[in-house]
Amino acid sequence: MMSLRIENLGVTYGKIRALDGVSVELEPGEMFFLLGPSGCGKSTLLRAVAGFIEEFDGDIRIDGKSLKGVPPHKRDFGMVFQNYALFPHLTVEGNVAFGLEARQVAPAERSARVAEALEMVGLSGYEKSRPGELSGGQQQRVALARALVIKPRVLLLDEPLSNLDAKLRWEMRDEIRRIHRETKITTLYVTHDQGEALSLAGRMAILNKGKIDALGPPRGIYRNPPTRFSAEFLGEINALTGILADDRRSVSTGAGIVPLNANELPSTLQTGSTVTAFCRPESVTISAIDDANAAHMSLKLNARIASSAFLGESTVYEIEVDGQPKWRVRRHETGEQVFADGTPVRISVAADAWAVVP
Ligand code: ADP
Numbered sequence: 001m002m003s004l005r006i007e008n009l010g011v012t013y014g015k016i017r018a019l020d021g022v023s024v025e026l027e028p029g030e031m032f033f034l035l036g037p038s039g040c041g042k043s044t045l046l047r048a049v050a051g052f053i054e055e056f057d058g059d060i061r062i063d064g065k066s067l068k069g070v071p072p073h074k075r076d077f078g079m080v081f082q083n084y085a086l087f088p089h090l091t092v093e094g095n096v097a098f099g100l101e102a103r104q105v106a107p108a109e110r111s112a113r114v115a116e117a118l119e120m121v122g123l124s125g126y127e128k129s130r131p132g133e134l135s136g137g138q139q140q141r142v143a144l145a146r147a148l149v150i151k152p153r154v155l156l157l158d159e160p161l162s163n164l165d166a167k168l169r170w171e172m173r174d175e176i177r178r179i180h181r182e183t184k185i186t187t188l189y190v191t192h193d194q195g196e197a198l199s200l201a202g203r204m205a206i207l208n209k210g211k212i213d214a215l216g217p218p219r220g221i222y223r224n225p226p227t228r229f230s231a232e233f234l235g236e237i238n239a240l241t242g243i244l245a246d247d248r249r250s251v252s253t254g255a256g257i258v259p260l261n262a263n264e265l266p267s268t269l270q271t272g273s274t275v276t277a278f279c280r281p282e283s284v285t286i287s288a289i290d291d292a293n294a295a296h297m298s299l300k301l302n303a304r305i306a307s308s309a310f311l312g313e314s315t316v317y318e319i320e321v322d323g324q325p326k327w328r329v330r331r332h333e334t335g336e337q338v339f340a341d342g343t344p345v346r347i348s349v350a351a352d353a354w355a356v357v358p
């Protein structure tokens with residue numbers, strides 16, 4: 001197991017600064033997630049780590065040793081490209097054996113390792129198939145086996161599930177988790193899909209326009225993101241702007257006073273400055289106007305159901321609140337109470353569900 005350290009990485013293509021001052025350290029054996037929208041620099045970062053980009057600022061170190069000047073094939077990194085990049089004219093076996101041939105591994109050991117890698121990804125029996133005869137999920141497994149067979153020091157995954165349909169994506173997600181648990185290879189997993197990152201990551205970073213915007217465990221970033229960009233990238237928000245009180249315990253907004261749990265506020269927030277307080281759709285409670293149960297909740301607002309969407313396990317309501325953009329509220333479907341469009345309601349938010357960003 002190896003540590004991977006990316007130090008102050010910067011990459012420029014002509015006039016485009018694709019990465020700027022990116023620093024991340026992966027612990028030995030960790031699967032770390034890099035999440036961000038299309039074009040934010042994710043593939044550039046992976047390509048730099050893999051050694052395909054020669055000019056960059058900063059450094060990339062494996063177990064403390066700089067990789068500057070080390071060509072890709074000498075790094076012993078396994079990479080799975082977004083489009084798999086399989087060789088169409090080679091069999092599954094030939095594709096997986098490719099990296100071993102390049103490393104001049106003897107034929108007997110080569111077949112044993114190819115068999116082991118195919119077993120690992122659940123493709124034993126497909127040795128003689130060609131990529132064109134396989135489903136998307138199976139091609140993905142071949143790409144994984146090809147990366148794993150060299151027993152890489154680091155595994156780099158570039159949006160590995162983005163070409164699969166929803167059901168397969170779920171299945172392969174679990175497969176990748178299992179393989180990581182079994183091999184414990186230090187893995188850098190890049191995706192634009194927040195669900196993938198939230199559900200798999202121990203730690204993750206959010207990249208915005210080539211810079212790290214947030215770094216930490218998914219729950220922490222989801223609940224207390226450092227910026228509005230990260231807050232919105234991870235899910236929907238209901239936002240109120242206002243002034244942060246001197247005691248840092250509330251935000252005074254046009255809709256009322258929002259109470260805060262002061263421990264969780266980012267220290268960069270200035271008292272007396274304009275901030276955005278927000279809550280997530282699942283932390284809002286809807287009650288009938290005359291319901292007394294919401295007494296312990298904060299910021300009770302009178303509102304009106306604008307529309308609703310039944311999603312099976314939950315219903316998402318769009319709610320009109322006086323003088324505010326529409327709120328979104330997710331209500332777990334218990335089958336009890338359904339609010340019809342146009343119903344006047346009261347909405348309230350638990351005090352510890354608020355977060356604040358600059
Ligand atoms: P992502 O993988 O997050 O979608 P990329 O790393 O592919 O983002 O791209 C980051 C930025 O760099 C984008 O603006 C993209 O257009 C630009 N870019 C990527 N590769 C090149 C290249 N080879 N030449 C010029 N610009 C590039």
Ligand code: MG
Nearest residue numbers: 042043044082
């Ligand atoms: Mg990309």
